[in-house]
Amino acid sequence: MKHRIGRVEGEILRELTKILQKNIRDPRLRDLTITAVECTNDLSYATIYYSLLTEDPAKEKEVAQGLEKANGMMRHLLGQVLTVYKVPELIFKRDNSVKYGSKIDRLIAELKKQEQERNN
Numbered sequence: 001m002k003h004r005i006g007r008v009e010g011e012i013l014r015e016l017t018k019i020l021q022k023n024i025r026d027p028r029l030r031d032l033t034i035t036a037v038e039c040t041n042d043l044s045y046a047t048i049y050y051s052l053l054t055e056d057p058a059k060e061k062e063v064a065q066g067l068e069k070a071n072g073m074m075r076h077l078l079g080q081v082l083t084v085y086k087v088p089e090l091i092f093k094r095d096n097s098v099k100y101g102s103k104i105d106r107l108i109a110e111l112k113k114q115e116q117e118r119n120n
Contacts (some may be wrong), residue, residue: 009037012046022120025033028066034075046088049095060094067092113120 017034037048052063071090079087 005039005041005043008043009039009046009083011082012039012048012078012088013037015078015081016048016074018073023077024070024073026066026070029060029070032063033065035097043084043088045088045091047091047093049093051095051097064092 003052013034013036015038020029020032020034031053033051034048035051037065038047038049039045053088054060071092075087075090078090
């Protein structure tokens, strides 16, 4: 069963990425990248994690509104290509791992800079 869920998650990730590129014309969703999909055991819900290249709260809100508006269309289009009996409800969540990773990179660069200044 776990293997099947993993396969469906991968399928949803691939297809949603295609749908966002080809079918959804909302400019608010242009800078969005889907990073992961997690389905419940019964495949009734799929949590879609996405990342943005911006830290602007207003932009984040716009993207959330765009996703809410496009949710039905994305689910409909997914239903046409997925190999499941019932298309899961889509729940969108911001993936903060990219933001966290860039913060870590910044801190490491800062430490290296301080170390170089001490050694000079």
